[in-house]
Amino acid sequence: MTGKRVTFSNTWLAALLIAPQLVLVFTFFYWPAGEALYWSFTLEPPFGGENQWVGWQNFKTVFEDPLYWNSVRISVVFALSSTVLAMGIALVLAVFVDRRLPGYQAYRFMYFWPYAVAAPAVGLAFRFIFAPDAGFVSALNQWYPGIWNPARDGVDAVILITLANAWSMVAYNFIFFLAGLQSIPRTLTEAAAMDGSGVLRRMADIQFPLLAPTFFFLVVINLTDSFVNSFGIVDITTAGGPARATDLMVYKIYSDGFKGKDYSLAAAQSLVLMLLVVSLTFIQFRFVERRVHYT
Amino acid sequence: MRVAGQTRPANEGHPMARNRLSIAALALAATIGAAQAQTPRVKFEYWYGLTGQLGEVMAEHCKRFNESQPKFEAVCVGQGGYDRAEQNTIAAFRARQHPTIVQIYDAGTVNFMLSQATYNAVQFAKDFKMKIDWNDYFPGIRSYYATSKGEMWSFPYNSSSAVMYWNRAEWAKIGRTTPPATWEQFERDMRALKAAGHSCAYAFDFDTWQSMEQLSAIHNQPVATLGNGYEGLGAELVINQGLFPRHVANLKTWQDEGLARVQTAQTGKTIVQAFADGTCASMLSSIANHGVVGDTGRPGLEWDVAMIPVYEGFSRHNSLVGGASLWVMANKSKEEYEAAAAFLDFVLTPAEVKWMPNVTGYIPITVPAFNQMRDEGFYAQPKFKGREVAMQSLTFTPPTKNTSGIRLGNFTSIRSEVRSELEAIMNGQKTVEVGLNDAVARSNHILRRFEQTFRGRTLP
Structure with a gap:
């Protein structure tokens, strides 16, 4: 972080130029967030009218519920493991393409497709493929009966949604990693190669350190996305089951608010989720970014 | 009834909302165009929750109404699932953009009874001189949607057991x-x-x-x-x-x-x-x-x-009966209510009540329609054999x-x-x-x- 600053002499023009963006942010973020803040301290009847101020009651209800903490725990496990998985796979794929392995042009084109598939469609596909009775993976159960059953086993169900989420994130990560790798000057790796370092040594000492900014950016995006964007996959794949094993925080908000019409409880939970994501991002910027060197 | 992947009507509540909405929007645009050319019909909006094949039946029911008379026009919009129909109606009511009639599933009845956002059915039928005879409904269907005093606040529609x-x-x-x-x-x-x-x-x-x-x-x-x-x-x-x-x-x-x-x-x-x-x-x-x-x-x-x-x-x-009923919402114009009353009267005519079981697995909701169907040999047809069991079950005791x-x-x-x-x-x-x-x-x-x-x- 440097102390360089660009200043505009014409403040009015600057304000005018950023106004549309500010209006959008206000309408689609601050306004609803403000409304949610208000609802979380009241009891809001679905059709509106006479809502009552109840102070911290909604938050108390949320925090005193042992199943809520269960939901937080699952969300954290889900976010971390799908981030690691999605970034790991994407990095390997990007390195392959960057090294121009045979057929890399086709891969480069194809790997991006999954990102264009909507979350419910991903969920539906994974539900079919991994169905214990009828899916492709049911062959596993023929060899070892009962080894894979996301409909009964909570761990299997979490693995299933993690795979589905990671699969759809790999494409996005891949593009960024590939762009990052390709922006590393060839002369550096060539020089290293001439000094006799092998492929893995060059990756470890040159490419990965130079990829640090991309890496950091993707960690932030992947974690945030896993926390707030995963309900489409959960809804179609497991519907939060079995026995709440995949009841992620964001899915719980959806079911309490939109299915149960308990707007106040959902508002309180979404504030908690928002604070969690904000603080995670803050920690990342405060402590992790220090180690990142922008070139 | 609940939605998404449940066992009842297999294609209820699947997320085909976008598709359906855009079709509905097209239909809306087309009807607006057509209506401007002729004498204006009184329009009212009707939102339904069913999707898939059953959603098509809902749209077809509107079409039958629109073709049955020249005065009114039902503008029917599928909401992509029962729970979304309820959510969207709530959101629309808060924004004063709600429809005149909405199809609400059994489990949503309480919210609507307490909403202060509806026009209670008995009062509505009286105010707009509907031909309805409340005793035509099977008692088990009536009781599910009636208040504790036995008064109907909504009109039972697609029903099953x-x-x-x-x-x-x-x-x-x-x-x-x-x-x-x-x-x-x-x-x-x-x-x-x-x-x-x-x-x-x-x-x-x-x-x-x-x-x-x-x-x-x-x-x-x-x-x-x-x-x-x-x-x-x-x-x-x-x-x-x-x-x-x-x-x-x-x-x-x-x-x-x-x-x-x-x-x-x-x-x-x-x-x-x-x-x-x-x-x-x-x-x-x-x-x-x-x-x-x-x-x-x-x-x-x-x-x-x-x-x-x-x-x-x-x-x-x-x-128990499962399915949905039609609610009339508050704060609409007199003309819209007249059109809505005509629509509700239409769907309750024996011919229409009998039509529904022919194209879906739902049961006839009124006694006269059921009797006619039985006498006409509907339940003797191989395709519909056994459907009367649901009626027996539903009416087994008061x-x-x-x-x-x-x-x-x-x-x-x-x-x-x-x-x-x-x-x-x-x-x-x-x-x-x-x-x-x-x-x-x-x-x-x-x-x-x-x-x-x-x-x-x-x-x-």
């Missing part, structure tokens, strides 16, 4: 030609089927509609205090007492012994799919799936429907306090609490007692929150 589907050919292998009338007999049949080499005599899932709601009704057992919630918002769930724990314990035993099997979308096949392809020999499901099984069943599948078995020592009572319906606040969340606990019980994480006690405790918490949210309002 639960029945047992059984595979005749499989039963014939164990030398039986009649369906089991009691659960005790059913258990003996399942053991015989297993002995005969059948790996799934009975398919079930965690949907509470059949196992909890219908089973409690036909045994005249309460699901909640205060007449299943009809008498006030202070009701409490009581499913951890009486017959339900016994039935859940039986399901668990049957599952563990390999007689019965859980079939859900997550295991690969829903109960309807598992029954239709012959994997499982029986299931409890909505009569609305009669057509689905008929259309998608494996060739040569010999099947029939029967009333849900009753435990020995209990006398059979009427089962509704009692326990069999009128279930009127609990935030019932969708209660269903999902019970479902989660049933999953935990069947997976062996909890005993029947602990699981059902937890379900009751959590549901009662939901009910108290609902009561507090609607403080100062009383159920009509």
Whole structure:
């Protein structure tokens, strides 16, 4: 972080130029967030009218519920493991393409497709493929009966949604990693190669350190996305089951608010989720970014 | 009725909203264009929740109305699922953009009764001189949507009830030609089927509609205090007492012994799919799936429907209606209300009531229409054979306090609490007692929150 600053002499023009963006942010973020803040301290009847101020009651209800903490725990496990998985796979794929392995042009084109598939469609596909009775993976159960059953086993169900989420994130990560790798000057790796370092040594000492900014950016995006964007996959794949094993925080908000019409409880939970994501991002910027060197 | 992947009408509530909306928008644009050319018709908006083939039937019903007369025009918009129809109506009402009529599923009845956003049906029919005779509705249908004083606040529309589907050919292998009338007999049949080499005599899932709601009704057992919630918002769930724990314990035993099997979308096949392809020999499901099984069943599948078995020592009572009713919303113009009244009168004419069972698995909702259909030999046709079982089940006795319906606040969340606990019980994480006690405790918490949210309002 440097102390360089660009200043505009014409403040009015600057304000005018950023106004549309500010209006959008206000309408689609601050306004609803403000409304949610208000609802979380009241009891809001679905059709509106006479809502009552109840102070911290909604938050108390949320925090005193042992199943809520269960939901937080699952969300954290889900976010971390799908981030690691999605970034790991994407990095390997990007390195392959960057090294121009045979057929890399086709891969480069194809790997991006999954990102264009909507979350419910991903969920539906994974539900079919991994169905214990009828899916492709049911062959596993023929060899070892009962080894894979996301409909009964909570761990299997979490693995299933993690795979589905990671699969759809790999494409996005891949593009960024590939762009990052390709922006590393060839002369550096060539020089290293001439000094006799092998492929893995060059990756470890040159490419990965130079990829640090991309890496950091993707960690932030992947974690945030896993926390707030995963309900489409959960809804179609497991519907939060079995026995709440995949009841992620964001899915719980959806079911309490939109299915149960308990707007106040959902508002309180979404504030908690928002604070969690904000603080995670803050920690990342405060402590992790220090180690990142922008070139 | 709940949505998404449940066992009732297989294609209800699937997320095809965008598609449907854009089609509806096109239709809207087309009708606006057409109407401007001619004398203006009085328009009103009608939102429906059903999707898939049933959504097409809803749109077709509007078309039939629009073609039946020149004065009014129903502008019908599918909302992509029952729960979305409710959500969208709430959001639209808050923004004063709501439709005149909306189709709301059974579980949404409480919210609408307490909403102060509707035009109560009896008053509406009186104010706009509808031809409706409330006594035409079957009592079991009427009671589900009526207030505690028996007054109708909405117009029952697409209706179904639960029945047992059984595979005749499989039963014939164990030398039986009649369906089991009691659960005790059913258990003996399942053991015989297993002995005969059948790996799934009975398919079930965690949907509470059949196992909890219908089973409690036909045994005249309460699901909640205060007449299943009809008498006030202070009701409490009581499913951890009486017959339900016994039935859940039986399901668990049957599952563990390999007689019965859980079939859900997550295991690969829903109960309807598992029954239709012959994997499982029986299931409890909505009569609305009669057509689905008929259309998608494996060739040569010999099947029939029967009333849900009753435990020995209990006398059979009427089962509950499932489906949706039509609500008239408040704050619309007089012209829109006149058009809406014409539409409601139209869908209640015997010809239209009779049309619905022909194109869906739903039952005729009025007595005159049912009698006509029976006399015309509708139920003798091979395709519709057995549909009358749902009517027998629904009208078996006059509704009692326990069999009128279930009127609990935030019932969708209660269903999902019970479902989660049933999953935990069947997976062996909890005993029947602990699981059902937890379900009751959590549901009662939901009910108290609902009561507090609607403080100062009383159920009509």
